[in-house]
Amino acid sequence: MNEVDLIALAITIGRGAAWVIVFVALAQSAIYVFQLIAAAIALASRPPVARSAVLWHRYSEVAPPIALIVPAFNEQANVVESVRSLMALEYPNYEVLVVNDGSKDDTLQCLIDAFGLEPVERAYEAKLEHEEIRGIYSAPSSDRLIVVDKFNGGKADAQNAGINVSRAPLFCIIDGDSVLEADALIRAAQPYIEDPIRTVAVGGTIRIVNNSVVDNGRVTQIRLPNKILPLFQVVEYLRAFLMARLAWSHINTLMLVSGAFGMFRRREAVAVGGYTKGSAGEDLDIVIKLHRYMIDNKRRYRIVFIPEPVCWTEAPESLAVLSRQRARWQRGALEAFFRYRHMALNPRYGRVGILGFGQMLIVDVLGPIAEVIGYFLVPLLWLLGVLDTDFLLAYTALVFVFGVFVSVASLVLEEVEIRRFPRARDLAVLTAAAVLENFGYRQLNNFWRIKGYWQYIRSENDWGEMTRTGFTPKD
Template identity: 70%
Template sequence: MMVADWSHGVVLAASILSWFIIGAGLAQTAVYLLQLIVAAYALSRRPPVARSALLWHRYGDVAPPIALLVPAYNEEVNVVESVHSMLALEYPNFEVIVINDGSKDQTLQRLIEGFKLVKFHRPYEEAVTHKPIRGLYSSPMTERLFVIDKENGGKADAQNAGINVCRAPLFCVIDGDSILEPDALMRAAQPFIDDPERTIAVGGTIRIANGSRIEAGRVREIHLPTRLVALFQVVEYLRAFLMARLAWSRINTLMLVSGAFGLFRRAEVVAVGGFTKGSMGEDMDLVIKLHRYMRDTKRKYSIQFVPEPVCWTEAPETLSVLGRQRTRWQRGALECFFRYRSMLFNPRYGRVGFLGFGHILVVDVLGPVAEVLGYVLIPAFWLLGILSAEYLLAFTSLIFTYGVCVSVCSLVLEEAELQRFPRARDLAVLTAVAVIENFGYRQLNNFWRVKGWWQFLRGDQGWGEMTRTGLGGAKK
């Protein structure tokens, strides 16, 4: 009798876990399907992409000043190349502020040598808090470049220092290892010009530069990466930007403007206290704070994603570095979710509380745990005879078939909108990668995210070293 009761308990527990796993999977499927439909609709409603010359003619005289904030920590490999590319941007009124966040390598020295920097004095207000500034530098080569040397405080702290020193009404955050396309600022600023009262933040597209030919801070020839790890990330980024962010932007529930490239109105960012220091997900944290502030003050606003402005960045090419990045991203998402959990399903925050936070709950909080449990428990339950073969096949089909479908559809959206891959061979390779990534890479990613869950529960605040090889040498 005790054996029977024990067996019945195991079956009941297995059934509950199985329903949780399949329920979470169906919820993610519904979210991705909604994203795909809304993104396709948004693209169909967008006007034709204007040429750069036309944008300059139309907006050049009214484009607002922009400060590019470039936090740099141990970026000696790419920082000079990146700054050169920023100084050559096609925008009428901007300044570049590089914030050396107490780098341990030669980042500051490379900047001093590359731009003949000299110390200077510039008054600034302490609007948001940050670690002490050790010195300000300017360059006799260009009046657009300034460098802040400060004590190490993390990326958010460095960006706060840049917010204080900058004088423009808009600021753009960009990673020190990234390269903007020449017209990226003009395209990102367009919503601020068209709707200056409501627009408070705009995000652009992040693309993988590995494998492409880069000269003088410009992507001269676009090629796919030669390493499979970077190829997987090309598909991931297409899916994340041209599907997810375009969809959420369309219904004004965009919860993330990438810290690698985002444009913000300074006044609203100062009003919410700037970036949250010590946050693992400072970019998501800021966007959530902006949503909350604008909803609390009952002001109409818009946070948009614009596909056309493109920022190229170097992706990790080894599993160890990529794993550290993804566990950190997961910790950042969890940190933001639990810090602002009172917004979840709160009518006060409207669609942001229901759709935006609901998406984070399903995809970032429950998703990786449910999927990893499914990888381990569903086959085990089948082997023990607790679950039927039909259930196992249904679960497996849901994971792989839908994953392939979503990835391939994101490639279709890319070809419809950006068309950055000129060769048919590249699209064929990416289509194959979109299929292959569902058989091993996706599962590995979820294990990293569960590791991030564990680190979050332990209170791990480590950032981890992100090894760079240098964009300047990236060639096919």
């Protein structure tokens, strides 16, 4: 093959690669458009949201018992405030079960001091595997709080220990750095009360608490973050929860219930083996296992997202911590996709196999690689004259302009239906953030996801240190 043939081959390969990149970008765009439409339909078609007092009057006597499981590792900055907020929830029958997963800081001692905990004996059946429990504590003044101290085994391991020690038919996973709104439990339990046979899992909304005022375990003043990274994450969370998860829930193809706030029926969770130990995406993993179990056993079921129950969580404020989190999320998505690859695009698993795993294939498996390569390859091919200017402009519009549209549309959905940000100034700031995040922050996220790809290929299993700054107290 002479030099001319090699150049022609290189040009053909370059153009082919560029078209593959554009195809993946178009496929992602089509998914986002579908999510926007489905989320808008779901919001428009749902009945009026009942006030908390109405829900309490309607459901308080029939509400099932719930165990709130709080896995905690090095959470001394926020764990006491989180537990206080959980102890004051408006729900008739629940217990708070904190699992100290071998913390290296003073998480356990902070809990003992704050709530006057003492060692107790509590019988439980070890249906799920986990590291050894060193002790169980309770507060003499209240039988609602239980603290389990165990050797470190990771978040999934701690959650399995909590499920074993719990006794309620429903359990709710709450991160140790999170605060629930007072009516979150009664709202999250509503699908179980109204459809107790089919409902196996329910997810709620996660919101960023950075710079909001927390007083005695309650978010008393909602404020936007005063730092740029958490502000961008506010927009991300709006897009992920109000748009994506509401859309997939609407067609019963929800693949993820957030590990920061998710409610499950204990019987089915135990039946699928609980959380997969060592998984970087244990929340995604257990939802996929539930889909598989229910479909394999030919049972009708629902895995639901509802936007009203809100959990406030602290977002990373530094690039180092955020990069570790996003790399871990990507690693978890890849682990889950390839662990259950027999379900991918398999008609036996219906919409979950075709649409759910199809979305994971495009967005999680192919998307990061295609986008990062596209950042360099498309401009390079244009400079070399392989691609014309129209192609470059179309690709740029697809990557940047459409990204802005999706972010702003998610914000519009939030304002029309949820209205958690009442001040006009907040909406203006969020709109600016929704535009700006597409010029640098989104690209940086994709590089972090490539880092997660590399970790997955190398079978790395490091969780990464998640540094907390603590909630903003009342002045």
